[in-house]
Amino acid sequence: MPVRRLAGWHVIVTSGPTHEPIDPVRYIANRSSGAQGTAIAAALRDLGARVSFVTGPADIPPPEGVEIIAVETARQMREAVEALLPADAAVMAAAVADWHVSNASDSKIKKDGSGKFPKLQFAENPDILAWISQLQAGRPGLVVGFAAETDNVLENASAKRLRKGCDWIVANDVTPATGIMGGSENAVTLISDEGAESWPRLSKTEVARRLADRIADALTGMEGL
Numbered sequence: 001m002p003v004r005r006l007a008g009w010h011v012i013v014t015s016g017p018t019h020e021p022i023d024p025v026r027y028i029a030n031r032s033s034g035a036q037g038t039a040i041a042a043a044l045r046d047l048g049a050r051v052s053f054v055t056g057p058a059d060i061p062p063p064e065g066v067e068i069i070a071v072e073t074a075r076q077m078r079e080a081v082e083a084l085l086p087a088d089a090a091v092m093a094a095a096v097a098d099w100h101v102s103n104a105s106d107s108k109i110k111k112d113g114s115g116k117f118p119k120l121q122f123a124e125n126p127d128i129l130a131w132i133s134q135l136q137a138g139r140p141g142l143v144v145g146f147a148a149e150t151d152n153v154l155e156n157a158s159a160k161r162l163r164k165g166c167d168w169i170v171a172n173d174v175t176p177a178t179g180i181m182g183g184s185e186n187a188v189t190l191i192s193d194e195g196a197e198s199w200p201r202l203s204k205t206e207v208a209r210r211l212a213d214r215i216a217d218a219l220t221g222m223e224g225l
């Protein structure tokens with residue numbers, strides 16, 4: 001049994017994809033199994049944290065022993081996160097769609113055989129990570145984002161950390177050849193003010209355990225400040 005170092009601490013974890021409706025039967029989504037976010041929530045729970053798990057429609061069941069808030073869209077995810085504040089830490093592992101369809105139809109769009117295709121219009125989704133990182137009041141003491149990149153992974157992830165204003169970014173290379181997306185392993189680099197630390201390729205469970213440990217170090221270290 002791990003030591004319950006996070007007993008009494010509240011952590012919000014977002015996970016899974018968001019689904020952005022086109023009509024009642026179609027949607028736009030990002031590829032995300034929810035595996036890494038689920039493992040992180042479970043690892044934080046194992047350290048005794050009160051975990052609020054805000055999940056889009058994922059491929060795998062949510063962990064037991066956490067508070068589960070199931071959402072579909074990015075806008076719902078942002079509202080759910082806001083309703084859960086205050087929190088000591090937030091880990092944004094969800095693959096949030098950048099846009100939603102602003103002219104989504106309430107009824108199923110029909111193929112009418114005319115050769116004309118529906119014209120979808122897009123509007124920007126809220127950036128939940130940037131929003132929570134830049135909160136003036138009630139910002140969690142530690143905000144962790146993810147950067148799934150295919151090119152210039154470290155450079156892009158470091159720039160993302162500064163742009164969004166989060167404390168840490170967990171960067172990973174999701175080039176299809178890595179097999180990371182949808183697979184059971186992950187190779188990540190943890191980027192903070194202190195620099196970049198690359199971890200070996202590990203199971204997503206082990207990445208989650210290490211990250212939860214680092215979060216516990218940071219939160220319990222902050223307590224005495």
Ligand code: C5P
Binds near residue numbers: 014130148
């Ligand atoms: O900008 P990009 O999507 O690459 O950033 C990834 C990070 O930002 C992840 O931590 C993801 O959960 C978060 N994010 C978010 N809301 C968005 C887009 C991304 O919280 N609309």
